Amino acid sequence: MPTNQHQLQPRRAPRQRRSERTRDRILDAAVQVFTKYGYARGTTNRIAEWADISVGSLYQYYPNKDSIVVELAARHLDAGIAAASEREQAGTPGSVAGVIRAIVETAITNHRQDPEFLRVLLEQAPRSRELMDKVAEVQHAATDDMRRLLDQYPDVNVDDKDVAARLVVTTIELLVHHLMAAPKPIDVAGFQNELVAMLTRYLAG
Incomplete structure (x- = not known):
């Protein structure tokens, strides 16, 4: 690289x-x-x-091809930002489970196409400073949004909402990225339901 x-x-x-x-x-x-x-x-x-x-x-x-794949990665991030914006404009669900499901659904939708190419991005693509800065910016914004959402639900039962927000955002990002790009296809509906259930139990259990 x-x-x-x-x-x-x-x-x-x-x-x-x-x-x-x-x-x-x-x-x-x-x-x-x-x-x-x-x-x-x-x-x-x-x-x-x-x-x-x-x-x-x-x-x-x-x-070179490195610059092409870096721009493709940036375009993938932009698609995720746009999808998150559309989700927010649709309104906030009435429960913790509802908001987690909406976020997970958005993440999965953004990764359902071209899983083989997603694997290339994850495992082989180069990283530019600008791209990594953009990744960090997106993660920071998603964590801030999650932190605000946690304050809206009285049934959220965690000791540290700042840490919880980071855990939820990172868990969704990592699991969706890696399982949607895995060589062995996953039952998407089952994966979505289990991820939502796991995070809901963590936040409101």
Whole structure:
């Protein structure tokens, strides 16, 4: 994995609709290539071929495949942020179990597509400083939101709500990431129900 952070940045941001479409084609093709071949064999030549562009055109947008996968990871985080925002706008459920279920459902929905590519992100993708900063920012915001939610429910029965908020957010993130990306498929409905039950018992048991 490269240590030069500059090598993990896109060469340019698309300014025209045509450039945006080309950028999206590259990113979509990269997901397919990394899913099919893995990260090591997911070359820029293959990505360009799947995107139906020349490799020279690809390099106008991304200096290497590392910068492509870093942007894909950032896009995955952005999708999670957008989904969480939609959930919050839908209103707060009337029980601890309800709010935990809504959060777990949102997390699972954001990870149901392309589990093979999700595994690539988790196990093989490089990490840029900017990406890790964004991960930390998302985690911090999710923990703050959870802490506020815990104050809204009188049946929450934990000694330290600050610690509880971090535990709940981290548990959901880690379990959903790893089990949805696991080589052996999991019963999603069963996993969701058990995770909700476990966290509800912890918070209100």
